[in-house]
Amino acid sequence: MTIFIIQVLNSLFYAASLFLIAAGLSLIYGVMRIVNLAHGTFYALGAYVSAWAVGTAFGHAGGGGWHLMGQLLLLPIGAIAIAAVGAVIEPTLLRPLYRRPEEYLLLITFGLLMVLEDSMKLIFGGTPLSAGTIMDAMGSIPIGRLLYPTYNLVVMAVGLGAAIGLWWFIYRTRFGVILRATSQDRRMAAALGLNVSRVYIQAFAIGCFMAGLGGAVVVPAQAAVLGMGVDALILAFVVVVVGGLGSLEGAFIGALIVSFVRTAGIQFFPEIELAVLYLIAAAVLLVRPTGLFGRA
């Protein structure tokens, strides 16, 4: 039973970071019809920036209290930095391509992926960066006879908070209405006085922020390593393919499905834990090619 609870918690923990990545991917697609192949790399970049910030400011001086508070407060720097990167990339690299066939947008994000992957190597070096001091400082809580890291609960809270926040933001605020209006009819939105260019920058930056946040919250629990972005992207793809591209609910449900299937795969089919995920995605595609919540 305890094990079951912990595996559920593990799945939720995994789902939280996956949701953050996939929601950003879906949001950007929903508003701008861009399939951002560099999205996983934004996630990795977020992890690096946060780990670097925490490491630079606090070194390996662990310890609790103020140190911990400071480190936790530093974490979101990754997300903010990536949002800034997004706000620069959209108007410079993507905007010139909106009039061209969408293939070019896909390609330029692929180019961006390669550039950013190596930029990380260049800036942060080959050794993994970690903000593990945060995890250590927060310790573990006992569940039954076992332990569970307290910090993982923080990640879940952030994931859930982000889901609720994003939902509220999109469905309950002025900007959300504007965002949805722009995604549905960009011309009409402009005719009503919306500055579509600005909305696009904002939407792209928010999507990037989500990816960066995913990286930032995960880095204390794991580490920022090269190649994590490419792996994350493909998992986020599985999530949005299952959930439906462009749908927030889809990203949420998709992230849960993928995480639980992954955990079940590890627990019960260790030999094919990875293949199970893709098989699920393929099965959903065969039955509902637009995903569970998607619209063609």
Next chain:
Amino acid sequence: MLEVNAIDTFRGPAHILHGVSLSVGAKEVVCLVGRNGAGKTTIIESIMGFLPLKAGRIVFHGEDLTGMPPHERAKRGIGFSPEDCGVFPELTVGENLMISRWLGEKAAQRGNGSARTDPETQAYDVFPEVKALLQRQGLHLSGGQRKMVAVARAMMLSPSLLLLDEAFEGLAPVVVNRFTEAVMKIKALGVSILMAESHLGAASRIGDRLYAIDRGEIIFHGPPKDALANQDVVKALRG
């Protein structure tokens, strides 16, 4: 108030408008009549800023709009209801209206909007039917309701000029009358209207002045009764 000066517009490689000039005065209803594909929509979209001009100028309230992006034009008080209505399908009617309401506030602050009390009351005044639809999704509106929402939404901007593209198209005769009434009401509020209409009869009933378009050129301009009497216009409109 609005001056369109010898504009040339292309759609992709196709040269649609050839030196079109027209004007709309204050509190005036002006109709553009012409057959499908004559260039009415192109004129309206040029004024709104969706299509770049190859030549000519558009001046609104003495300000040159040429090269200005659409949202800036909207903020200066040009309301727009396109042929397909452009109602956001996945937003509620209320949200559809709110968008221009917020932006209308800004337009009003700039002082270019017509000096009116509350655009919301007035929009509902023109189409009280819309009030009952506020919670409904754009997707689930009928053709007539959609047209109403589109016009009401444009009114929320506190515009001084309303561009209506084929406002009567596809409406049942009863609804057409309802719209004629609405246009009159809007005019009475002091808003100018430039509307594209393919039906000469309807246009001549509503319009103060009339421009006839054929093959991207203005072939006639004057009061409606002159248009009805002009064989060239009648012929061009029929075929």
Next chain:
Amino acid sequence: MDRRTFLNNIGLTVGGAAAATTMPVIGPSVAQAAVAPKGNIPSTPLKMGHMTFLTGPAAVLGEPSLKGHLLAAEEINAAGGILGKRKIETISADEQAGTDANVKELRRMKLSEKIDLFTGVISSGNTPALGPVAEELSLLTIFVDGCTDFLWDKAVPNPKYTFRITNIQSADGVTCALAAAQTWPKAKKIAHIHPDYSYGRNAFDHFMIAYSKLVPGAQVVSEGWPKLGTTDFTAHITKTISSQPDLIVSSVWGGDYVALYKQALRYGMFKDAKFASTIAFGVAPHAIGKDHPEGAIAGVHSNYYFTFPPGNRWPANKTFVEKYFKRWNEYPNFQSDGAYHTLYMYKTAIEKANRLVGGWPDEEAIISQLEGMYYETAAGYLYIRPDNHQGYKDAVTGFSKNVAEYPFQILDPATMITIPIRNITAPPNWPKPGQGHNDPTATYNWIKETWPQVT
């Protein structure tokens, strides 16, 4: 036969007694450089290709390899080069680019850059790909690692140009199993976490075959096969704990291992079960924190750890560690030792060949000197078996411990376990897979067929 007798027969010793016995006193090999070379030696530089993980999670294992290589090259160049004339120039390549890219790069190094020696390589997925290519290209190659049995069993069954100097991979699993059986003979329920590729499979197979010979009734209660490069092990850890094992065995390595043990700590994985790893401390020593659980069997790929043999008994190690620390401000790992001594063995082979034939020796001559070479490395004596070109030295593992002198956890030199390698590897001419058996390796089959089941 009982376990104790068997382990004694096999030569397993705890605490470094073995190192003392296998230590004939010979002068340092550097002394030989003083002899003037015979014949005409060209002064063109010698080109070396060194391929290792420079990026990615494996870089913590790979960077020390390049550092070891460069240190040796710098020393040799400072002394005037090989045979006093030829200096070493090194082209490095990033193994992280992927196997296909590595194959292409090896061909480019030989065909386009015309390198004289190819060395390095860490992943055991890569050597079986690169070995045949090196043979095809007639390129003298000394792999530092990439230690899979498969290289000599299948990929290059009759090597001519390729050598390898780290201990063979099967020794990893077997050493770990013997050490565990010696230390915790009552552990029956075994949980495994291994990376999902040949190294992990090999470790699993060899651990289990050896361990089940020594501990009757041993059974696998859990398996986890994370992909190489995994950063989230939480589900694997929970699964492992849920099986309530007596002993957890892992061959996860490099950056992945650091992530694994840190996450495992927070889940309390080390609380109730013993832990044995084939390669936990194989990374650059400073990558392991003080928070690592103490008393775990933390393998070094059964090769070398810088605290052992202790300097008072084996000066070669003391000198090497000092030189390495002075140059790189960190401690060497087994890759550093391997890469460093690879170059010196190559140099020695050339010098010997030169004394025999004069002039710059051709590759045949160098190869014949390398075959059967017996060389003093920091890890003890290394012997290159002529039949399969594999380097053999005593297999080593040990127990993790925090000490005051180092800011990271080390292997306790007082409790190091050594096993003569010949006692845990299939003898020459033992049938290879496909020759009458289909076991994973010759050694696996040899253990299965010849080791007694202890009672």
Next chain:
Amino acid sequence: MNPAAHTEVSVTRTSIAAVAILIGLAVLPYVIDIYQVQLLTYGLIFAIAALGFNLLLGSTGLLSFGHSAYFGVGAYTVAFMVRDLGTVSMELCIIGGVIGTTIIAALFGYVCVRYTRIFFGILTLALSQVIWSLAFKFFWVTGGTDGIRVPGRGMTLLAGLIDFKGSGAFQKFVFSYYYYVLVIFAVVAALMWVIVHSPFGMALKAIRDNEVRARFVGLSVRRYRWFAFIISGAFTGLAGALWVPLNGLTTPDILYWPFSGEIVFMTVLGGFRTFTGPIVGAIAFNYLKTYAVASSAYWQLVLGVVLVVLVLVLPNGIIGTAQQLFRKLRRH
């Protein structure tokens, strides 16, 4: 743009140009060293893959982001044949590889052509990753990340007429294999050229231009797309089959989605709106990547910058841009 050049296909002129280029390529190995020969062989193989890919992108207007699957299936089929059936004849391997790929392409294509645009791209990508994960995870069948070795010198060419034993086998193999690939490339390029300019190819372009009207001249759009998909997959699979012995082994890397991206990259680099674009692009990309990898640890950065600049500045690729320049020059 000179419209006549656009459609009127001069068979004679094209043949003369093609033969001239082929003669040039045939002489090349006597001029350049064996390493360059080997690189060029890789380039020609990728050119076949890109030609196949471009039947979908250029002619049919569908962007596949999962062509690694067909390249990889071709490669793995050959590897299985060599390892498990002991096949040594390259011709048998090619036939097997192409058949294997055709089956997979027919299966995947049937699902994918229900969609167009970005959904098509994502669907192809997702399906290709299923194959990748299987190759990656089914260790006991595929060798996992270790892959399967298929040494070129173990193969025989031309039904056993040419084999490679003894010393210098590799050099001999590369030399012969270059000509082997060159001939296949010539045949395949000619074949593709005919397909593109056949009534079938014309129908594909018509569908690309205007799907609705295509239906109203009587074309079953989905079926044509499916056939194009299968042919495209088969060509790419052929390239995969040819690639294995040259590379000496196959690993899941060639099934992973970034390799699909590289195929797209090659095609766009050369220019996907022209027939020769993918060929030039593939060869150029192969050189670019090889030298980027060799000269810098930051080779991805180099490739990425090239791609970004390409998309922003030269969307028509090398050949497309060259044609534009040529036309401009002629006009002046």
Next chain:
Amino acid sequence: MALLETVNLKRYFGETRAVDNVSLTIDEGEFVSVVGPNGAGKTSLCNVVSGNLMAESGQIMFKGVDVTHATAPERVKAGIARSFQLVNLFDDLTAFDNVSLAIFSRDDKTRNLAKLAHLDEAVSAEADGILGQFGLAAKRNELARDLAQGERKLLDVALAYALRPKLLFLDEPTSGVSTRDKGQIMDTIAAVVRRDRLTAVIIEHDMDVVFKYSDRIVVMHQGAVLAQGTPDAIRTNEQVALILLGSSGPDAFSRKE
């Protein structure tokens, strides 16, 4: 004999009745015009008959065969061809290739992928012939996108014509072209149709054209057939005049003359 027969054909868009219980018979060899105000359902009718839209209910019989559920390509093969109101061409192909493609498709030669299209002399000759008939011979090698509007209209019709249909459905073949070109286009189309004894249904606004060429006129209003009959009968139908012109009277249609 009835070539095309629709029985209670129905297609709504939400609350809009695009095609509302239309029962219509087109006889072989007839030249029928469909007229009606914008939004009357003319184009929708064309879409339902040609297979661009599926009928919600009702039946379409062509040559005595039920084609209600046939796909568009199947209907083309059966012999129904159409043109489009908003020109619908293969813009990146030349005029010649546009027509050739239609011929290849008609002859099922588009399955051929082993022969160069331009070496099929029969098709080339026919395509050139058709381009000539439609006065487009000089534009043979121009890309469709580079043609003038009138030429594009003609090419659109030529494409439908090249399919050698039994029934040619032309949706406003003269819309968007100048009055001068209009007569020329209609003359060209009429000549071709008459000569080949094609059955043609033409959607048209220009009553001059309609009266001049039609054997029969069908008037649609709000998705339904309001009236049908010979040009003379329609000319004098007051209800029709009111719907089409917004005014009635004995000379409603000729007043503009």
